[in-house]
Amino acid sequence: MSLRARLLLTLGLTLALLWGVAAAWLMRDLEEKFVETLDQRLAQSARMVAGLVLQLPFDVWEDAEHPVLSIPPIEGLACQVHSPQGEIMARTHADMDAILAPGEGGHTYRQAGDVTWRVFTYERGGIVITTADRMDERDMLLSGVIRMTVVPFIVALVGSMFALWLGVWRGLAPLTRLRESLANRHPDALAPVATYGLPKEIRPLIETLNALLARVQQTIIREQRFTNDAAHELRTPLTAIKTHLQVARRVEGQAAITSLNYAEEGVVRLSSTLDQLLTLARVEGRVRFDDGEASRVADVAEHALADSQHDTSARFIVPPHWPDVALAMPRELAITALRNLLDNAISHGPADAPVTFGAQWEPGERHLTFSVSDQGPGVDGATLEQLTQRFWRASKQQGSGLGLAIVAAIAERFGGEVTFVSPAEGGFTARLVVPVAGS
Amino acid sequence: MHVLLIEDDPLVASGIRAGLMTFDFVVDHVSTVNAARQAMRTVASDVVILDRGLPDGDGLQLLAEWREQGNDVPVLVLTARDAVRDRVDGLQGGADDYLVKPFDLDELVARLHALLRRVAGRSSGLIAHGALCLDPTAREVYVDEQLIMLSRRELVLLETFLQSPRSVLSADQLKDSLYGMNDDVESNALNVHIHHLRRKLGSGVIETVRGLGYRLGKPEAVHVAGTPYKGQL
Numbered sequence: 001m002s003l004r005a006r007l008l009l010t011l012g013l014t015l016a017l018l019w020g021v022a023a024a025w026l027m028r029d030l031e032e033k034f035v036e037t038l039d040q041r042l043a044q045s046a047r048m049v050a051g052l053v054l055q056l057p058f059d060v061w062e063d064a065e066h067p068v069l070s071i072p073p074i075e076g077l078a079c080q081v082h083s084p085q086g087e088i089m090a091r092t093h094a095d096m097d098a099i100l101a102p103g104e105g106g107h108t109y110r111q112a113g114d115v116t117w118r119v120f121t122y123e124r125g126g127i128v129i130t131t132a133d134r135m136d137e138r139d140m141l142l143s144g145v146i147r148m149t150v151v152p153f154i155v156a157l158v159g160s161m162f163a164l165w166l167g168v169w170r171g172l173a174p175l176t177r178l179r180e181s182l183a184n185r186h187p188d189a190l191a192p193v194a195t196y197g198l199p200k201e202i203r204p205l206i207e208t209l210n211a212l213l214a215r216v217q218q219t220i221i222r223e224q225r226f227t228n229d230a231a232h233e234l235r236t237p238l239t240a241i242k243t244h245l246q247v248a249r250r251v252e253g254q255a256a257i258t259s260l261n262y263a264e265e266g267v268v269r270l271s272s273t274l275d276q277l278l279t280l281a282r283v284e285g286r287v288r289f290d291d292g293e294a295s296r297v298a299d300v301a302e303h304a305l306a307d308s309q310h311d312t313s314a315r316f317i318v319p320p321h322w323p324d325v326a327l328a329m330p331r332e333l334a335i336t337a338l339r340n341l342l343d344n345a346i347s348h349g350p351a352d353a354p355v356t357f358g359a360q361w362e363p364g365e366r367h368l369t370f371s372v373s374d375q376g377p378g379v380d381g382a383t384l385e386q387l388t389q390r391f392w393r394a395s396k397q398q399g400s401g402l403g404l405a406i407v408a409a410i411a412e413r414f415g416g417e418v419t420f421v422s423p424a425e426g427g428f429t430a431r432l433v434v435p436v437a438g439s
Numbered sequence: 440m441h442v443l444l445i446e447d448d449p450l451v452a453s454g455i456r457a458g459l460m461t462f463d464f465v466v467d468h469v470s471t472v473n474a475a476r477q478a479m480r481t482v483a484s485d486v487v488i489l490d491r492g493l494p495d496g497d498g499l500q501l502l503a504e505w506r507e508q509g510n511d512v513p514v515l516v517l518t519a520r521d522a523v524r525d526r527v528d529g530l531q532g533g534a535d536d537y538l539v540k541p542f543d544l545d546e547l548v549a550r551l552h553a554l555l556r557r558v559a560g561r562s563s564g565l566i567a568h569g570a571l572c573l574d575p576t577a578r579e580v581y582v583d584e585q586l587i588m589l590s591r592r593e594l595v596l597l598e599t600f601l602q603s604p605r606s607v608l609s610a611d612q613l614k615d616s617l618y619g620m621n622d623d624v625e626s627n628a629l630n631v632h633i634h635h636l637r638r639k640l641g642s643g644v645i646e647t648v649r650g651l652g653y654r655l656g657k658p659e660a661v662h663v664a665g666t667p668y669k670g671q672l
Contacts, residue, residue: 228520232492235519236448239541243454246544250461259457266450 003175007168012161019157027146034142038133039107039118045079046122046131053081053089054125076137078117084126102128109135174198178206190217229391233273233400240266269400276402279336280390283409289330294437297359297368298322300331304338305357308346315346317354323361323368328435329414337410337418340403341372341430348428349374361436367416368436373429378422387420407432440555440575440598441616443484444468445475445501446517447493451540455488458544463578463591464551467619472496479505483615484512485602486554488547491518491529499532506533513554517542552576559602566601569658571640573601582663587639592617596632600645600655609652639663 072092080091080100091100099110103121110117116135121128174197182193192210195203244263248256282289301322327334345355353375361368379387386392388408393401404418407430411418416434442459446452447470456466467482469475472495478484489498502514516534518525529537535557536550552575556564566573572581578594580587589597599608599616610629617632618624633645633653643660645653 232519235540236451239519240448240450240454242541243451243458243544247454247457247461250458250544255457259454262450262453269450 004168004172007172008165011164011168015160015164016157019153019160023150023153026149030145030149031142034145035138038138038141039120042107042118042120042131042133043122045077046120046129047124049079049081049131050122050124050127050129053127053129076134078132080130082128082130084128089127096132099132100130102130174202178202190214190220226390230277233277233391234270237266237270237273241270273400273402276400276406280402280406280409283333283406283413289332291331293331295327295329295331295334297325297327297361300327300334300338301357301359301370303331303335304342307335307339308342315354316342317356319358323359325361325368326437327368328437329410329416333410333414334434337407337432337434338370338372340407341370341432344403344430345372345374345376345428348376350376366435367433370432370434371429372432373427375427378426378428379420380422384420384422388418404430440485440551440595440602441465441467441483441619442551443475443478443482443487445472445487445493445498446470446490448490451490455547459548459551462548462576463595464548465595465615465617465619467621470494472498472501475501476504478620479510479512482620483612485558485599485616486551487512487514488551489514489516489534491516491520491525499529499534502533513558515547515550515554549576555602559604566598568601568604568655569661571601571644571658571661573598582640582661585663587663589639590632590635592632593635593639596629597636597640600653604655607648607651607654613653 074092078091078093078096078100080093080096081089082102083089086102088097093100096112099112099117099119102123103119105121105123108119108121110119110132117132118135118138119130119132121130123129178193178198190213192213193206195206195210198206241263244259244266248259248263251259298321301318305316305318342355342357349355356371356373359368359370387404390405391401392405407418410416411432411434414435416432418433419431421429421431440463442464444452444455444459444466446455446468449470452468452470456468459466467478467484469478470493472493475489475493479487489502491498493501498516502516505512505514513535514533515536515538516529517538517540518529519540526537526539535554538547538550552564555575556562556566559566564574564576566575570583572584573579573594574581575598578591580589580594580597595617596613599613613629614624617629637644641656641660641662643656646656647653
């Protein structure tokens, strides 16, 4: 249900209900007051007649030609005067003896045929006066009054309904315009939505939407850059392979063998880049790595050292004992992260200087810090920040540019952290902080 | 034909270099923008193969720089990025052609020849000069539809002359076409090659312009050795 329909329905029903209750209330009061007023008038006319009759000398009645005075009748109103003896002294209608017969004092209803009368009986100085109103006259009068009251009510109700519709329509017009402008957008358009002329209730909503659009755009740009970089990294070795294979077909002897060797070198590079890309995708994805084995620090470190691309353990300085604790992360990923740090240190440190590999942990601490230091030239401050960017690398000859990005992704996935320090005097240290398993 | 190859990936560069050499191109390879600038100043290249992502800058900037200086050497841009945007940028930036990695060696060679042909203002793939006809792709030379056997260097030298039929080419320019920067060249090597060409195609095929260099002879001066030179009759 649209906001507009809901608003119209809720407000319309409420308004109609309120106006209806008010009208009903008014009608009830009006009717009560009307009956009361007419009854009063009936009583007053009886009193007035009584006053007049009593002022007359009593023998007027005796001298009268007709024993019963007839008063010219008034439409809808009847009156009859009775002497103390019960004789009728004067009357307006000759045919209404039953209706106008003296009764109990006060108001009462009497029925004659199909006409109902409102009768008032009044006694004063022995004289009994009855007055009567035709009820159908009264009803006509009352319905006339009610009509006069109801018409303005209906006009007001219709008017307020129209005002309500207009108000809702105009009030929601900015939303309609916004909806149309969003609906007409090109699916790829991520430009912010204009907030000009929007009411301040909607503005925060649009600003939030714009912030979301900006984030989406950044993500898309980042993804595009990644795809572009990945394409570059995969196509370059592929180009080398293809070109060298084509050369090998055109030449003979040693030259052909050289070209084939180059092509093979390209294959090695391509497959290493592919491996790294797949590892990164798995670390960043939802793949589970648990193999049920605890990641003991010593075990993980030994595996990383053994896996490290240059199998020259003589170049590593390792502590005599590794902390006796397990890491709260899968063994495979811990090994991968450490191996990448070791590979990085080996390829950037001088060939004749050892790489220092260690781990710091005190019992009770919740995190353990691995450190890998080489004695290479190090990097400057600006480069430090780029190290974990995907496909960033110091030079074309070294690696795929994904090693440290993978370490950072692994650290992030398990609530750890990787930091790099490169003092001005040279050397480079990578610190990998990882959580330890609760005992 | 001398090709300046600007490519920072050593494996790709060695492949292109070896591949082009099998097609008788003389290839000089540099891997940075700076080295390319230097090479452009010192060597007369007939065509340039330019990679975009170089360690010290974008290849397109270098290209823009050259075009600004009025250098209109034909440039083929190589790239691993195939987004339309990248291609448009490359062509608008002054590139004459664009090739996405990985490419076919034959296609690269065909495109290089097409660029050279366009520079010389020829519409056909074959280069004709009087009775002489050179097929740059097949590396063959005919005179009156008779195949002439030329050595690789002789063919390259002849191709260089045919590429600029009306220009006087200095000895240095000719040497750049024949040899890479790192080749050891004997001082009289050029003379030897010219001598051989004249012996095989008639003495008038290459004219000596005293003090300046050499230029291609008149079309009617070409004739196959052993048959009489019509001009002398």
